[in-house]
Amino acid sequence: MVNENLVKDVVKEPYKYGFVTDIETEKIEKGLNEDIIRLISQKKEEPKFLLDFRLKAFRKWQKMKEPDWAALGYKKIDYQDIIYYSAPKQKEKISSLDEVDPKLLETFDKLGIPLTEQKKLTNVAVDAVFDSVSIATTFREELAEHGVIFCSISEAVKNHADLIEKYLGTVVPASDNYFAALNSAVFSDGSFVYIPKGVTCPMDLSSYFRINSGDSGQFERTLIIAEESSSVSYLEGCTAPMFDTNTLHAAVVELIALDDASIKYSTVQNWYAGDDEGIGGIFNFVTKRGKCLGKRSKISWSQVETGSAITWKYPSCLLLGEESVGEFYSVALTNNLQQADTGTKMIHIGPKTKSTIVSKGISAGNSKNSYRGLVKMGTKATGSRNYSQCDSMLIGDQASANTFPYIKSQQPNSEIEHEASTCRISEDQLFYLQSRGIEFEEAVSMMVSGFCRDVFNQLPMEFAAEADKLLALKLEGSVG
């Protein structure tokens, strides 16, 4: 067996985003009822249709049961013990970044996401979300020249209500599932992207989600619409401070791609995972779904999931348009007592639709990592194809990996291919690399990155480098 202690040391990760920003916040009281929802909507000065949307969702949620089918074990969440709105206090109207609290700018600076004009990242536009609100969005004017709308969803509600009313909840209906219903009732902020017809978004768009307070949940909502023949690459990053309590994060992401449009959505999720005894950490219950509405449209999800105490997440594609394409590339790394139940759903509705699933799960420590995926071929999905590959890697002998592939085909003239494998980093492999002068830590990290190569190749350049570093960091520690 691989030397257990050595592996333990190596996979011990120092979480460098665990700081708390000391800032005055406006919080509403704990608990959830219709008054709270009205209050959130009022604070955000929302139109009536949105309040109705929220209330309808809330009433549905009250009748729903928390799902228990995932291979996850956790203490029951007390939904009345959560604060549903928390925002850093700042001036009513902010006209420029100069008016943003320097503490907030500093926070994002520390996270490697500088927002100010002088320091901002040059090749990517960023929407920075702090607890329940969006702080700033960079490159807005430049994007506007191309007709691209990139702003917080709260702003979109004010300035582009028609688009919100038309599309919100059309991919993930409020009653879709327990957590989506909760989000629909209380969502506070998130990002909105609109790419007009024929436009290739001139730069990558990115949202950075930061949870700061320990007792408030984060319920962001993202909506991306790509009109005919447009394309966009969107990146999402997440971190949170270290608290010894669990924080609930229940997000909804909806993507809509029309004829010949393409959306690439990449996530690096590094929420606080709890300590090595499983105390604290984010409960991450997320519904992400894309609708390939148009012919030859394409939606591609890539995710690197390394954080959270619990991850419950199945970025999916509804393939309606003829010849539309759905992709899912995932790396999920769990360590210590982390639990992940993640995968995808590829729902083939239109003819000649194609989907690819590549999932790489790495479990270390005492963690539990499950892939759960559904591939469905509807009656009209003639000539459609799916290819799935699900690989698991175990580090040490206390971790577990599961694969739950569900396949439903109502269309004989379609193809579904599924491959799965499980491997363990063997002592012989480690010794081989070490006997060539490669340090133990680097040897483990080389093998893990090698294992994830197929997925990393799908990430945008800057993200791929970050993901590689993040995994290496997760696997870094003092050896011996």
Place this chain on the structure above:
Amino acid sequence: MQSTMKELDPILEVENLSASTDNLPILKGVSLTVYPGEIHAIMGRNGCGKSTLSKIIAGHPSYNITNGDIKFLGENINSLEPEERAQSGIFLGFQYPIEIPGVSNLEFLRVSTNARRKFLNKEELDTFDFEELVKEKLELVKMNHAFLSRSVNQGFSGGEKKRNEILQMALLEPKIAILDETDSGLDIDALRIVASGIKKISNAQTGIILITHYQRLLDEIEPNYVHVMSDGQIIKTGESDLALELEKKGYEWTDNFIKEN
């Protein structure tokens, strides 16, 4: 000629080495000294402990040294990590080279070469400089450039794996190379390529230990000494003609040596 060799300091000294795995004794007092420029062959039946000896010298974590010392360039290395031994110039050519899926051979060779270069206070090579170096070394083992873009040893034939080992040896320029049954599974042509590669890499400053069952590798690379191992001990040491005699008479012949002991 031998007397001049002995004036140099030995590269490797194995002194009365005993070792076990899972409390099972495998080596029972092995002594072996290799001077610069020397080629030693170790022969013996399967399970006699010759592969174990090579792994222990390279630092395999599954074995415990219960007695004795391993010295490399005069320093005791009993407690060094495998990577430290490799960086300082000990090379083990594996009998069964390990497959590492997803890790490109080129990247592996580069990281490993740089680890050795760093130890030698030589400049580490970037991708481009390394490509130049590796191209030159590929010639030695007549390997195709395409091998570099594949995963380490994955899907390689037996012969390709062994050539990849010799390629690593060429890049790492070890002080001592222990080649564990590098000849097994090779056809005549591949054996010649591997043998000529080994000869080109070795010089008057390096030592080589060939672990083998067969005379045919020793026809290509003539050893200075031949050691016969049995039950965790070296039971006889001779010159190259010992291997020929062994080939003729078989290992049964060596059983008598134990009785003599």
